[in-house]
Amino acid sequence: IRAGWLDKNPPQGSYIYQKRWVRLDADYLRYFDSEKDTYSKRLIPVSSIFGVASIGDQKFEVITNKRNFVFRAESDADRNEWIRTLQQIAEERKSKAPDRTLMSSSADSATEPADKSGFLELRGFKHKLFVVVAGDKVFLYKNAEDYRLGIGITYIEMNVGNVKEVDRRSFDLTTPYRIFSFSADSEQEKEEWVEAMQQSIAEALSTLEVAERIWAVESNRLCADCGSPKPDWASINLCVVICKRCAGEHRGLGPGITKVRSLKMDRKVWTEELIELFQQFGNTMANQFWAANVPPSEAISPTSGSQERRRFLIAKYREGKYRHYHPLFGNQEELDRALCVAVTTSDLAETQALLFCGASVTCDTGDPQCPTPLALAERSGQRLQMEFLLHNKTSGWFGGCCGAGWSSGGLPSALLCRSEFSRRWCTLQDGVLSYYENDRNAVPNGEIRVEEIVCLVNNPLHAHGAWHGCSGRRGWIESTFEVYTEAERLYLFGLESPDSAREWLKSIAKSFVHPCAEELLALDFQRLGRLHYKGGLTLERAQEGWFALAGSTLHVCSEDGRQQEPLQLRKLQELCECPCPAGGTPWMGRTRCPPNPAPGCTGRTLYIQGERKLDFLGWVHAIQKAAGSSGDTLSEQQLTESDVPLLVDRCIDYITQCGMGLTSEGIYRKSGQNSKTTSLLEVLQRDARRIRLKEGEHQVDDVANTLKRFFRDLGDGLFTRRWAPDWLWATALEDEEAKLGEYRQLLAALPPVNRATLKALINHLFRVQCFSGENQMNTHNLAIVFGPTLFQTDGKDYKAGRVVEDLISNYVEIFNVALTASCPQQVNDREMKKQQDEITAIMKMREASSSGTQQAGDFICTVYLEEKKTETEQHVKIPATMTAEELTFEILDRRKIVMKEKDYWSCFEVNEREEAERPLHYSEKVL
Numbered sequence: 001i002r003a004g005w006l007d008k009n010p011p012q013g014s015y016i017y018q019k020r021w022v023r024l025d026a027d028y029l030r031y032f033d034s035e036k037d038t039y040s041k042r043l044i045p046v047s048s049i050f051g052v053a054s055i056g057d058q059k060f061e062v063i064t065n066k067r068n069f070v071f072r073a074e075s076d077a078d079r080n081e082w083i084r085t086l087q088q089i090a091e092e093r094k095s096k097a098p099d100r101t102l103m104s105s106s107a108d109s110a111t112e113p114a115d116k117s118g119f120l121e122l123r124g125f126k127h128k129l130f131v132v133v134a135g136d137k138v139f140l141y142k143n144a145e146d147y148r149l150g151i152g153i154t155y156i157e158m159n160v161g162n163v164k165e166v167d168r169r170s171f172d173l174t175t176p177y178r179i180f181s182f183s184a185d186s187e188q189e190k191e192e193w194v195e196a197m198q199q200s201i202a203e204a205l206s207t208l209e210v211a212e213r214i215w216a217v218e219s220n221r222l223c224a225d226c227g228s229p230k231p232d233w234a235s236i237n238l239c240v241v242i243c244k245r246c247a248g249e250h251r252g253l254g255p256g257i258t259k260v261r262s263l264k265m266d267r268k269v270w271t272e273e274l275i276e277l278f279q280q281f282g283n284t285m286a287n288q289f290w291a292a293n294v295p296p297s298e299a300i301s302p303t304s305g306s307q308e309r310r311r312f313l314i315a316k317y318r319e320g321k322y323r324h325y326h327p328l329f330g331n332q333e334e335l336d337r338a339l340c341v342a343v344t345t346s347d348l349a350e351t352q353a354l355l356f357c358g359a360s361v362t363c364d365t366g367d368p369q370c371p372t373p374l375a376l377a378e379r380s381g382q383r384l385q386m387e388f389l390l391h392n393k394t395s396g397w398f399g400g401c402c403g404a405g406w407s408s409g410g411l412p413s414a415l416l417c418r419s420e421f422s423r424r425w426c427t428l429q430d431g432v433l434s435y436y437e438n439d440r441n442a443v444p445n446g447e448i449r450v451e452e453i454v455c456l457v458n459n460p461l462h463a464h465g466a467w468h469g470c471s472g473r474r475g476w477i478e479s480t481f482e483v484y485t486e487a488e489r490l491y492l493f494g495l496e497s498p499d500s501a502r503e504w505l506k507s508i509a510k511s512f513v514h515p516c517a518e519e520l521l522a523l524d525f526q527r528l529g530r531l532h533y534k535g536g537l538t539l540e541r542a543q544e545g546w547f548a549l550a551g552s553t554l555h556v557c558s559e560d561g562r563q564q565e566p567l568q569l570r571k572l573q574e575l576c577e578c579p580c581p582a583g584g585t586p587w588m589g590r591t592r593c594p595p596n597p598a599p600g601c602t603g604r605t606l607y608i609q610g611e612r613k614l615d616f617l618g619w620v621h622a623i624q625k626a627a628g629s630s631g632d633t634l635s636e637q638q639l640t641e642s643d644v645p646l647l648v649d650r651c652i653d654y655i656t657q658c659g660m661g662l663t664s665e666g667i668y669r670k671s672g673q674n675s676k677t678t679s680l681l682e683v684l685q686r687d688a689r690r691i692r693l694k695e696g697e698h699q700v701d702d703v704a705n706t707l708k709r710f711f712r713d714l715g716d717g718l719f720t721r722r723w724a725p726d727w728l729w730a731t732a733l734e735d736e737e738a739k740l741g742e743y744r745q746l747l748a749a750l751p752p753v754n755r756a757t758l759k760a761l762i763n764h765l766f767r768v769q770c771f772s773g774e775n776q777m778n779t780h781n782l783a784i785v786f787g788p789t790l791f792q793t794d795g796k797d798y799k800a801g802r803v804v805e806d807l808i809s810n811y812v813e814i815f816n817v818a819l820t821a822s823c824p825q826q827v828n829d830r831e832m833k834k835q836q837d838e839i840t841a842i843m844k845m846r847e848a849s850s851s852g853t854q855q856a857g858d859f860i861c862t863v864y865l866e867e868k869k870t871e872t873e874q875h876v877k878i879p880a881t882m883t884a885e886e887l888t889f890e891i892l893d894r895r896k897i898v899m900k901e902k903d904y905w906s907c908f909e910v911n912e913r914e915e916a917e918r919p920l921h922y923s924e925k926v927l
């Protein structure tokens with residue numbers, strides 16, 4: 001709008017005016033060293049200017065919220081012209097946003113909310129700059145205060161930018177005019193900056209044209225999966241518009257299931273036909289099929305986490321769990337025939353339902369002139385049908401190398417014929433499972449060679465009930481089982497009774513399971529098959545093994561017939577799914593199991609590797625499910641190695657470790673926030689393994705109440721319905737010794753999980769009353785609270801409190817003596833000593849941190865140097881952000897150890913048995 005040379009008033013202390021090239025456009029007033037410069041020395045957003053005044057001597061002043069800028073023109077005429085233009089522009093800006101107040105005009109002076117902001121070093125500047133990535137620009141500010149005011153140094157338009165990593169902490173932002181060399185504080189920080197800037201470049205180069213046309217249909221303006229607004233990604237074969245976060249999870253499903261493209265960046269893929277297809281289809285039509293039966297408890301929202309998203313998307317698109325089943329489902333020939341008809345009409349919804357219920361895109365149409373559905377659609381002039389078929393051509397539903405759908409068969413004992421299942425006569429002979437049209441046919445419709453079978457699954461009763469309801473008739477099929485083959489095909493068989501299904505399963509299993517794994521056949525397995533895995537000492541080579549899942553136990557037999565200790569999945573420390581690095585196998589799963597007690601067995605971490613997607617995903621799901629809590633009794637929870645529910649362990653740990661826990665006044669008596677307690681209990685019950693309670697995020701009283709609520713609602717109670725009356729009765733014994741003896745006997749009678757949990761809880765309460773001076777909760781007070789909770793008596797029976805009081809007061813006598821059989825008395829003393837030491841250490845740390853240096857979320861950990869001895873022990877306060885590298889340096893520093901050139905120090909995680917368990921990557925967070 002206006003540009004010219006002006007003198008800028010000098011910085012404080014100096015009288016010499018500086019000559020600056022000043023430029024004004026619709027958004028910014030900027031000044032430069034020279035007219036050739038691209039990057040300004042200063043930028044003032046027009047929106048933050050609220051006054052311009054003449055101050056004599058050819059000078060004028062630009063007034064912003066906090067700071068004024070004085071310029072001197074060459075003549076009065078020039079000065080007046082600047083003032084007039086500036087006033088006009090500022091006025092226009094104000095009228096455009098009349099509701100904008102003085103304060104907010106400075107607050108939103110950065111044109112867009114920041115995608116990323118923070119301090120970075122920039123070569124050539126003494127101090128760190130405050131850098132903001134916003135939309136398609138990167139802004140530089142002297143400090144955070146300037147950013148708030150909107151007064152910046154310059155901005156960099158990213159359409160000409162290019163980001164390149166230089167070393168661990170540095171990266172260059174290159175433009176044709178200048179190279180900006182930035183350094184971040186850490187490698188992770190650097191990576192985040194690089195990613196943010198790359199996103200910004202992508203955004204600068206993107207186009208809105210496609211997105212706007214697709215958003216013209218209202219249902220496309222919210223993510224089809226989670227409901228986030230303005231979704232700018234899409235799955236082009238499923239025809240859904242999705243948000244960025246869901247798009248990330250879609251990619252994890254693989255292109256065989258969903259092909260993810262950006263509405264803004266992948267310009268080439270968006271042909272006229274594809275855009276029209278999305279307009280016709282819309283998220284509504286897609287969800288009428290894919291999300292016809294989503295239980296509210298499984299649906300996701302814009303705020304859902306990535307795990308939750310993935311689980312939902314796998315269920316939705318890979319398993320088709322919420323589908324609206326087509327009435328022909330299960331009948332391949334009918335499905336194919338119907339597809340050939342549908343593609344010649346404009347009924348895209350029908351084509352969608354047929355295709356994703358198993359119709360084959362490449363089926364034989366029986367018409368020599370148009371041998372494929374695609375050719376049929378073309379002849380009928382159905383452009384959108386063609387487009388839809390094309391994008392689904394290579395995907396073929398359910399794993400499809402060959403566009404295979406489900407094959408289904410009835411077994412010989414089948415009595416009735418259902419339209420969903422085709423009844424087939426099956427035989428299992430000489431290693432071949434064949435199915436025939438009927439028992440008189442000599443030529444089979446299909447065959448499965450048993451050596452090609454990789455997995456058998458016994459489905460729970462009525463697992464496939466959905467499609468009976470769908471067609472409105474009750475089915476004869478009570479039980480189903482699945483057979484997976486190497487060619488990634490899945491065959492579903494249905495039978496009228498669970499017994500006959502099991503019989504068939506056993507026969508098939510016997511014929512394909514290697515003799516070395518025969519013992520697995522005796523199990524009542526839900527899932528049996530072969531998988532590759534690494535474990536124990538043979539980490540470098542994956543071997544094939546036979547796996548059987550029965551209840552929450554995973555049995556593994558190696559190829560040489562050596563059976564591994566069965567894995568108790570509820571006791572896993574960690575269960576994670578990691579995508580395999582480039583090449584090789586498609587998936588890899590990792591389960592970390594507790595150390596194996598049997599000598600010679602070293603299986604600590606078990607990596608299960610999928611050679612094929614279809615059956616492996618089923619395994620991952622089944623293992624995840626089996627590793628979770630299954631009910632409301634103690635033994636159905638996820639457990640620690642010492643048989644204490646993880647939930648209990650997490651809560652006790654938090655209260656012991658967090659800053660105010662043990663000393664918090666009225667702990668366990670004060671009530672927390674009801675809604676927080678409810679939701680915390682719910683997430684912990686769902687998967688305690690994933691939850692880390694953190695200071696700042698959780699309140700002590702909420703956690704304490706969660707623990708109480710858990711015991712109050714526990715199925716069968718901590719003392720069990722069978723034994724609780726005996727415990728209450730024992731309080732009446734007058735002779736103290738006789739009473740304690742009775743308690744010990746009753747303790748021994750409890751199931752192991754209840755016994756271990758009671759011990760852990762009373763141990764914790766014992767510690768709590770050690771602090772009664774501060775928390776006001778002495779043994780009696782704790783007993784009043786916990787008696788009715790543990791006995792679930794609603795306070796009607798005073799004896800409940802008596803039991804708890806006795807247990808806390810006589811903790812050492814009752815619990816330790818009960819264990820003397822395996823543990824000599826000294827060990828018990830040592831255990832008590834260790835606890836006292838820990839309490840002291842915690843107290844010390846707390847005093848040290850009362851100065852306010854401790855951050856929320858800090859945890860106090862014990863760290864050993866080189867070997868596990870008391871002398872090498874250090875108690876370190878670990879913030880949530882601390883990496884293994886930082887911790888290592890901290891320890892070395894404390895111990896005054898100087899790093900020599902060839903020294904390598906690593907940080908190892910130590911397990912509950914205090915054995916080194918796993919090295920941490922240096923950039924990994926310790927907590």
Ligand SMILES: [Zn+2]
Nearest residue numbers: 223226243246
């Ligand atoms: Zn979404």
